[in-house]
Amino acid sequence: MAEDLLKFVSVEQEMPDKRTADLRSEDFAEIYGRYSQAGATEQASRCSQCGVPFCxxxxxxxxxxxxxxxLTAEGRLREAYEVSSATNNMPEICGRICPQDRLCEGNCVIEKDFNSVTIGAVEKYITDTAWDEGWIEPIQPRVEHSQSVGIIGAGPAGLAAAEELRKSGYQVHVYDRHDRAGGLLIYGIPGFKLEKPVVKRRTDRLSASGVRFHMNFEVGREASLGDLRSRHDALxxxxxxxxxxxxxxxxxxxTGIEPALDYLTxxxxxxxxxxxxxxxxxxxxAVGKNVVVIGGGDTAMDCVRTAVRQGAKSVTCLYRRDRANMPGSIREVMHAEEEGVxxxxxxxxxxxxxxxxxxxxRAYRMRLGAPDPTGRQAPEPVPDSSYALPCDLAIMALGFEPEDLPALFAAPELRVTRWGTVMVDHSTMMTNLPGVFAAGDIVRGASLVVWAIRDGRDAATAMKAYLKAEARAAA
Incomplete structure (x- = not known):
């Protein structure tokens, strides 16, 4: 109803309760609480329902x-969940970890004068409520297909694809070299951003839906890529x-210089x-140590805030550009500063x-010079500006690169780009090997979880088309 909306002129933006820096620095629990029903309804009512939804x-x-x-503003929460989950396999996870300040909320039409709608917090509330109310049940496909699919990697791209393929009745097997499903959601992202039971209930649902997980399974050791191709109709x-x-x-x-992912894991x-x-x-x-984290992305923010909780003596983030040009979430920087970084x-x-x-x-001051090929101003050292920072633990958070998959998978025939990412036909998401698809960071390079989910969904759509064509050809 119209009276339930467009309240941004009379209702102020209000996030869920946030624990104080002193309290939250003592543990790894999530820092934000959860809206009450009235709070979520009120904040959702601030939406302007603009004609062009930039969010x-x-x-x-x-x-x-x-x-x-x-729908949330009108109290129709179950319908709100159905709409939210129609395009997103993990709404409550995206609500927690997406950099909304750079995506939906940062592009909210009312942001400039009235502060944005708290989209992420409402999204989290909707799906957490759906779990509490039992609205999220195991998948029950309408039909069962005999064709099987193998998915290498139990991270967000693999899990999203697994869910979409299982909905269509395919027999889905997920292979991962770790002992728990979730990938970076489990081992890379700290609990203060994403508590692990939130991830586990997702993977448990997939298991209950008939998805088979093969953990501690390293492709190239337990089986080659060729072996898996012979087991499944698509990979x-x-x-x-x-x-x-x-x-x-x-x-x-x-000694004392460590990769970020080793530290977070x-x-x-x-x-x-x-x-x-x-x-x-x-x-x-990091307990009792002077910690220096090198990098300015979200992984670097995860590292500095983890070090605070481990009881570091001091935590410093060293970044070669300025605050306005850092790639990480500004909201995460704010949290880190509150916690003493x-x-x-x-x-x-x-x-x-x-x-x-x-x-x-030993660091040196930098200044921003001429734009680089991406259009960002390239940092350059300031002469005679060196200075020293005490450091007992240096954490390198400079980004990630692909592993050598052709060698790792015993599949030299698998084509990769000059950057090491898997080469695909972007219209079909298929590699040069028939029936072998690829999606997520291994194709686009290190990116956001929300992009991995999108890629996993797109790959599932392409794989279903391929499997249907194969089934017709065999009939």
Missing amino acids: QIHCPLGNNIPDWLK LVATGVYRPRPLKAPGVGL ASNRKGLGDTVPAFDDGRLN RFEWLAGPEAFLGDDRVTAV
């Missing part, structure tokens, strides 16, 4: 945001990208109750100092 346009999934905000490669991007600098081989495993020798012996534990903007590592173990990072 939807700037969502990689094309989520029908105005409609599910309208999807959705491994993500995990190899840390290297930094060339004097002293980079010293150790912390997440410890939180899950695993025995983690590299954490227990102090190598991947120090940011060294326009600064880069020149060398790592120490005998056997790092004791300091």
Whole structure:
């Protein structure tokens, strides 16, 4: 009803309750609470229902945001969930971890004068409520097909594809080298952004729906890509990208310099109750240490905020551009600053100092020069500007590159680009190998979870068309 909407002129933006920095720095629980029903209804009512929904346009999934905000404002929550889940396999996860300030909320029409609608928090509320009310049930396909699909990688792209393929009745097998499904959702993203039971209930639902998970299964060790091709009618490669991007600098081989993902994985495993020798012996534990994180993306923010919770003596983020040009979420920077992280903007590592173990990072000031090929101003060192930062643990959060999949999968025939990403026909998402598809970061390079979900859904659509054609040809 019209009276339930367009309240942005009279209702202020209000996020769910956020724990204070002092309290939240003591544990890995999520920092935001959850709206009450009245709070979610009120905030959803701020939507302007604009004629051109820029929130939807700037969502990689094309989520029908105005409609599910309208339904929430009208108290029609189950319908809101149905609309939200129609385009997104993990709405409550995206509501927690998407950089809404750069996507939907950052492009909200009312943002400039009235502050945006709290799209992410409402999205989270809708689906958390759906779980609580039992509206989310195992998938029951209308028909069962004998054709089977193998998916390599249990991250967001693989899980989204698995769900879409299972809905259509295909026999889905997911292979992953880790002991838990979820990929970076489990091992890369800290609990203060995404508590692990939120991920597990998703993978448990897929298991209950008939998706078979083969964990601790490393392609190239347990089976080659060719072996899996012989087992299944189609394959999807959705491994993500995990190899840390290297930094060339004097002293980079010293003890105490660690890749970001190793550090985050150790912390997440410890939180899950695993025995983690590299954490227990102090190598991947920041307690009592001067920590320097190099990088400015969301992974770097995860690292600095993890170090705070582990009891670091000091935490500094070293980033070569300024605040306005950092790739990570500004909201995450704000959270980190509240928790005591120090940011060294326009600064880069020149060398790592120490005998056997790092004791300091020698940094230099930088300035933004002429634009690079991407249009961003390229950072360049300021002469004679070096200075030292005390450092007992340096964490390299410079991004990720693909592993050598042709070698890893014992499949030299699999074509990759000059960057190492898997080469696909983007109209079909198929690789050069018939029936083998690829999606997510292993195709587009390191990106956002929401893009991985989109790619997984698109790959599932392409695979269904391929499988139908194969079935017709065999009939």
